[in-house]
Amino acid sequence: MGELSTALQQRVLQHLDVIYAGVETSVDNAVLADQLIAFMQIDQQCEQAESYKNLWDESEITMITYGDTIQEESVKPLHTLEKFLNTYLQDTISSVHILPFFPWCSDDGFSVINFMSVNEALGDWEDIQDIAGDYRLMADLVINHCSSRSQWFENFKNGVDPGKDYFIPLNEDDDVSQVVRPRATSLLRETQTLDGVKHVWCTFSHDQIDLNFKNPDVLKEFVRIIRHYLDNGVRIFRLDAVAFLWKELGTPCINLEETHEIVRLLRTLIEHAVPDAMIITETNIPNIENLSYFGNANEAHAIYNFSLPPLLVNALITERSTHLVQWMMSMPPAQNGTTFFNFIASHDGIGLRPAEGLLDDDELDEFIQTMNNFGGRISWRKEKGGRSKAYEINIALFDALQGTIHGPDRWGRERFVCAHAIMLGLEGIPAFYIHSLLATTNDYERVEHTGHNRSINRHQWQYEDIRAQLDDPQSQHHIIFHRLKKLIDIRRKQSAFHPNATQFTLQLGDSLFGFWRQSMDRRQSIFCIHNVSSEEQTLLLSDINLVITDTWHDLIGGEVYNDLIRCVTLQPYQVLWISNR
Numbered sequence: 001m002g003e004l005s006t007a008l009q010q011r012v013l014q015h016l017d018v019i020y021a022g023v024e025t026s027v028d029n030a031v032l033a034d035q036l037i038a039f040m041q042i043d044q045q046c047e048q049a050e051s052y053k054n055l056w057d058e059s060e061i062t063m064i065t066y067g068d069t070i071q072e073e074s075v076k077p078l079h080t081l082e083k084f085l086n087t088y089l090q091d092t093i094s095s096v097h098i099l100p101f102f103p104w105c106s107d108d109g110f111s112v113i114n115f116m117s118v119n120e121a122l123g124d125w126e127d128i129q130d131i132a133g134d135y136r137l138m139a140d141l142v143i144n145h146c147s148s149r150s151q152w153f154e155n156f157k158n159g160v161d162p163g164k165d166y167f168i169p170l171n172e173d174d175d176v177s178q179v180v181r182p183r184a185t186s187l188l189r190e191t192q193t194l195d196g197v198k199h200v201w202c203t204f205s206h207d208q209i210d211l212n213f214k215n216p217d218v219l220k221e222f223v224r225i226i227r228h229y230l231d232n233g234v235r236i237f238r239l240d241a242v243a244f245l246w247k248e249l250g251t252p253c254i255n256l257e258e259t260h261e262i263v264r265l266l267r268t269l270i271e272h273a274v275p276d277a278m279i280i281t282e283t284n285i286p287n288i289e290n291l292s293y294f295g296n297a298n299e300a301h302a303i304y305n306f307s308l309p310p311l312l313v314n315a316l317i318t319e320r321s322t323h324l325v326q327w328m329m330s331m332p333p334a335q336n337g338t339t340f341f342n343f344i345a346s347h348d349g350i351g352l353r354p355a356e357g358l359l360d361d362d363e364l365d366e367f368i369q370t371m372n373n374f375g376g377r378i379s380w381r382k383e384k385g386g387r388s389k390a391y392e393i394n395i396a397l398f399d400a401l402q403g404t405i406h407g408p409d410r411w412g413r414e415r416f417v418c419a420h421a422i423m424l425g426l427e428g429i430p431a432f433y434i435h436s437l438l439a440t441t442n443d444y445e446r447v448e449h450t451g452h453n454r455s456i457n458r459h460q461w462q463y464e465d466i467r468a469q470l471d472d473p474q475s476q477h478h479i480i481f482h483r484l485k486k487l488i489d490i491r492r493k494q495s496a497f498h499p500n501a502t503q504f505t506l507q508l509g510d511s512l513f514g515f516w517r518q519s520m521d522r523r524q525s526i527f528c529i530h531n532v533s534s535e536e537q538t539l540l541l542s543d544i545n546l547v548i549t550d551t552w553h554d555l556i557g558g559e560v561y562n563d564l565i566r567c568v569t570l571q572p573y574q575v576l577w578i579s580n581r
Contacts (some may be wrong), residue, residue: 008042008272015206015265019258025216032216036265039223040273045397049271052297052337054272055278058497060428061488062095065434066108068101072463075288078123080463082131088470088481089437092488095133095236097138097431099347104147106201106207108347108458110140110240111147115225125232132233138280139234144241145208148189153209156200164223168201168212168247174514180244180252182353182391184260184382203244203253213245213262223269230270236278237270239300241581242293243283255289263299278302279414280341284351284392287327287358294338305428308352309344313361313397316415316573317404321513327358328505328515333427339460339499340428344419345397345436348454349379351388364390370405371395374441377453394453396435396442398480398573404534411534413476414573417483418530421556421575424491425517425528427503432484438466440442447556490555494521494579496526506544511537512570516546526555526576531570539568539576550580 012033020029027035063085068077070084072548078101085096100109118124131137146152170176172229176187182204188199189206201210211218217274226237246258263281270277281300287307291366293300307327315324334340350371354366359367368378368390376395380388393400400410401419424430435457443459469477491497496517506514511533517526527544531537542565546552552561555577561568570576 003009005043007035007039007267010034010220011268015261015268018261019219019265020214020216023480024212024398025214026215032220035220036223036269038218040269042269042272045345049275052335054336054339054396054498054500055276055301056339056499058309058494058501059094059492060429060499061492062097062341062431063089063093063434064097064343064439065430066099066101066458066460067101067119068460069434069465070456070461070463074080076123076127077121078127078131081132082127084463084466085135086133092485093135093432095136095138097236097238098128098131100140100142101128102142105149106147107205108454109275110142111145111149111205111207112142113147113150115142115146115221116228127235132235136236138233138236138238139229140239141222141226141229142170142228142240143211144244145202145204145210148207148209150209157191159194162217165215165363166211166221167209169198170201170249172199174249176249178250178252180254182244182381184380184388198227201247204241210247212247213258214247214394219262223266226266226270231278235274235276236280237266238280238282240282241264242281242371243285243289254285255283255292260292260295260311263293264295267299267301280459282306284348285353286356287354290354291332292332297335297337298510299338302339302429305340305426306351307358308342308423308426309346309350310352310355310367311358312344312419313350313400314355315365315366315513315532316401316565317370319404319535320510321532322510323363324513325505327506328503329433333503334500336500340422340426341431342426343431343433344423345457346407347432347433347458347459349392349394350400351392366405368393370403371400371405374399374402375444377447377456377457379453382437392455396440396457397433398439399442409534411572413480414571416480417487418532418573418575420484421487421577422513422528422530424487425497425515425526425577427501427517429500430488430491433457437481437484438470462487481556487556490577492560494524494526494555494577494581495521496524496581508539508543511535512539515527515545524579525550527576528577529570529576531572531574534572536572537570539570541566542570544578546578547580552578552580 016029072080103113151161189202246256247253280302280303311324371393379392381391400413403409440459446455469475496519500520504516508514514529546564
């Protein structure tokens with residue numbers, strides 16, 4: 001065995017010793033380590049990943065979409081998606097997150113029936129490879145659970161392998177009161193098996209059966225799945241619902257040390273197999289818990305910046321940046337080799353747990369009421385004691401920003417663009433949900449059809465319809481799309497917008513939100529100033545300390561600032577990117 005292989009084997013073994021400490025398993029950890037390395041096809045010639053290396057730069061822009069968001073008659077949706085990308089976004093985005101494209105039976109893909117296949121209704125692995133050939137491909141590793149219609153669960157019910165020990169049966173009277181839940185349904189699903197009735201663990205829904213990672217065979221299954229995805233072009237793994245992975249009765253069963261160690265193990269294996277592959281953790285939880293998934297730059301390469309959507313939308317509808325500023329000032333800079341994954345809208349909704357401790361109850365109630373007034377829906381979870389609490393707001397972002405707490409107004413379009421300009425300027429990688437790029441509004445018909453609140457922001461476009469809208473200069477979809485594309489194009493050329501470039505929050509009062517970005521070589525500075533109100537605001541340039549030996553100009557509007565003590569008037573929701581280069 002070569003020197004690198006020996007070192008890797010020891011690292012994997014150390015992970016396994018932590019994960020399975022106190023757990024009786026059927027396999028020795030040293031043997032399991034060798035099996036996992038073999039499944040990942042890692043040999044002594046593998047290239048060792050460089051520690052603290054950034055796998056991204058300022059040109060990194062992600063788009064999030066379902067495989068069938070854009071459709072054509074008699075054409076596989078993945079073909080249509082590739083055509084849309086190459087026609088409209090080829091020079092705009094670098095990465096594409098295709099939400100679960102596997103066979104599924106509920107939750108729009110997150111109840112996976114077969115992890116190794118592509119949903120035939122979308123296309124096949126060759127279609128996935130084609131997209132991965134032109135864009136950095138991000139895919140979901142739905143690691144916490146699988147569908148009740150999977151072969152694994154069928155085998156569980158029949159007491160045969162693989163699957164008979166892949167799930168978590170409990171007794172009806174087991175105390176699960178400490179378990180943290182993101183849903184209001186009961187935790188246990190009654191299931192008839194050959195051995196009688198069993199009650200299995202379901203964190204999310206009774207169609208999504210939690211997997212038992214105390215069984216090393218489950219871990220081996222997912223390592224094989226990861227290798228299969230790598231072979232088909234996936235380079236970014238979104239670990240879905242990973243915070244709930246390890247279960248231990250008598251604990252909250254969220255963010256347990258074994259869960260963190262599994263993330264570290266997967267990173268070790270993935271980065272030795274393909275050094276430029278990445279892990280992103282999807283942990284829709286309070287901010288400080290979310291930050292823990294960076295580890296010491298040895299867990300997630302990137303974490304979803306879950307507190308950004310509720311705080312940013314709240315700032316724009318209340319016309320006050322106070323909480324956004326306080327949060328920004330408290331956020332630690334990401335180490336090299338790690339970064340934030342910034343988004344405002346997603347296929348789910350605006351999560352409220354990440355706002356806990358940042359907005360008080362009255363502010364959250366006002367936020368929820370405003371979103372209700374704008375046509376949104378509320379999804380609920382159960383707290384300890386059975387009390388229901390709002391978990392997320394389901395709404396299309398374009399509708400969420402149509403007005404303020406006082407009601408709809410004429411500034412919705414400007415407010416929407418301002419929100420994305422803020423996201424584009426922040427430390428981290430920006431991610432655009434396709435429906436934000438397209439300015440799609442609430443889809444009530446789809447909610448009615450599916451019976452699920454989240455469907456409100458999962459509209460499906462016909463290709464000819466959206467093409468007609470994007471090609472019509474008078475269309476709102478065209479206007480928003482091209483304004484966002486312009487901002488993206490500017491951002492991708494600025495070294496000060498590198499995801500790991502320095503960021504410093506400015507103190508400009510409640511109505512202005514500003515921050516300073518400086519490139520890693522310190523040559524470029526950009527002062528990002530945003531009017532988050534529906535009234536004109538005045539900025540005194542001397543308040544942002546522009547260096548007098550540099551020439552400053554606005555990257556967006558083009559204005560040159562020769563007088564550095566002058567006042568600048570910002571129109572409602574106007575954005576300035578004041579740069580010295």
